[in-house]
Amino acid sequence: MAAIEHLMHSGHHKYLPMRTEGSRPAGSSSAIFSGHQHTSDVAESNRIFDQLPKASIVQVSRPDAGDISPALLSYTIEFQYKQFKWQLNRKASQVIYLHFALKKRKFIEEMHEKQEQVIEWLQNLGIGDQNNIIQDDEDADEEALGSRSDETARNRDVPSSAAFPIIRPALGRQHSMSDRARVAMQGYLNHFLSNMDIVNSEEVCRFMEVSKLSFSPEYGPKLKEEYLMVKHLPKISSSGDDSRCCLCQWSNCCRDNWQKVWAVLKPGFLAFLKHPFDPKPLDIVVFDVLPAYDGGNRNEGASLAKEVNDHNPLRHYFRVTCGSRNIRLRTKSSAKVKDWVSAINDAAVRPPEGWCHPHRFGSFAPPRGLTEDISEAQWFVDGCAAFEAIALAIEEAKSEIFICGWWLCPELYMRRPFQTHASSRLDSLLESKAKQGVQV
Structure with missing residues (x-):
């Protein structure tokens, strides 16, 4: 039973609890949809x-002022x-794709829930596992389970009526249609x-370009995030989608190790x-300190990222060079290449909080222990202040x-001058705390 609860609350799908008295065989039909993405229903942790x-x-914009197509x-x-703010440019087609992806996710989750109900129903009829037959007096529980499943699916659903105004906002004057499209998108x-x-x-996390590293204050503000193709990493074990193109099934045209x-x-x-x-x-590719630029003009030779021209027009690359590292990355379009090259080079020459700027005392790293980065480290100029802080920490110890x-x-x-702080000797401090029950 503990294994079942662990599966229900793991990073995979949340399965509805079954009122069974034994474990299900390894060959049961509950593994039909086990290949679905692990993040479709993320554990709270x-x-x-x-x-x-x-x-x-x-802002709402269109490529051509004379074009009134909502798409x-x-x-x-x-x-x-x-405290994090970031802006993204999204087309209406991307929002509609997100809507279809959410609908697909809801459908697969419903299939999981219905599958568990069908298995339980078969077991009640004696068709399923004979060791897990449930008595007939649990029909009321089945109805309650079904109602909870429907309610859960509704809570995770985005109604299609919310997406219709994005596809086709009410026609009218151009600026009026933009206003209505803004209201429709905001509502969705x-x-x-x-x-x-x-x-x-x-x-949604892919749509918003967020991850587990996005909102850690010690890493600085949120910048660009997206799926890319890399070749320098060892083979990544994954049961997800194959990153190769569709022609690889017959011609094996992607004989490289892009991941x-x-x-x-x-x-x-x-x-x-x-x-x-x-x-x-x-x-992790740590950026180098770049030389200063004259008059604010960026020296192209000192850029971290550069666009790479390939003989294959269907492949789009850029290169990131840091110290002895030279990494080649691939995206889906030339526009994305330009966006990434610009974003990386801009991140390298950000204001002094960035690592690529010269810092005080010629250090490669920005000053830390500041209020802005929520650091708990303390910095001391000399040993007098450092040892006094250690003595204060010992005196404030409660358990260990x-x-x-x-x-x-x-x-x-630990404190100076020692003539007036005889009780601040280390053995005296530890002895007094030990008498108070503090473990040393």
Whole structure:
């Protein structure tokens, strides 16, 4: 039973609890949909958002002022989560694709829930596992289970009526249609941003370009994130989608080792994750300190990222060079290549909080221990202040004092001048705390 509960609450799908008296055989039909994406229903401990984000439409634009097709409208959306703000440009077609992806996710979840109900129904009839036959007096529980399943599915659903105005806003004057499209898009965003389960789904997280590294204050502001193709990493074990093109099934045209990873750009580094919900990076590219630019003009030779021209017009590459590392990355279009090259080079020359700027005392790293980065480290100029802080920490200990060092003198005075602070000697401090019941 413990194994069943672990499966129900793991990072995979949340299965509805079954009132059975034994374990199901390994060959049961519950494995039919086991290949679905692991992030379709994320466990609470692995969620990216622990509170609902906000979104607002900043601008609605069209490629041609004379074109009134709603499908060609482009939206500039500003998202806010806690102290983080970022803007994304999204086309109406991308929003409709997101809607279909959410519908697909809801359908598969319903199939999971219905599948469990059918298995339980077969067991009640004696057709399923004979060791797990349930008595007939549980019909009322079945009805209650079905009602809870329907309610759960409704809570995770975004109604199609919310997406219809995006596809076809009411026709009228051009600026009037833009206003109505703005209202329609805002209404659709409010639909899925008001549900914690939908917000933490992989589809929405990809749409919003967020991951487990997005909102860590110590890594700086949120910048660009997206799936990229890399070749320098070892084989990533995954049961998800195959990243090769459709022609590889017959011609094996992609004989290389390109793999799809989630790229996270921060002011001082570029990290690669297996997927947005993975907290452990596969690789981190730390940016070098760049030379100063004269008059604000960027020296192209000092850029971290450059576009790579390939003989194959269907493949789009860019290169990131940092120190001895030279990494080639691939995207789906030349426009995405330009966006990434610009974003990486801009991140490298951000204001002084970035790692690529010269810092005080010639250090490669920005000053830490500041209020802005929520650091708990304390910085001291000399030994007098440092030892006094250690003495204060020992005096404030409530349960345990842990000392780790290769050499320790018990007759060391922690406060100066020692003539007036005889009780601040290390052995005296530890003895007094031990008498109070503190473990040393």
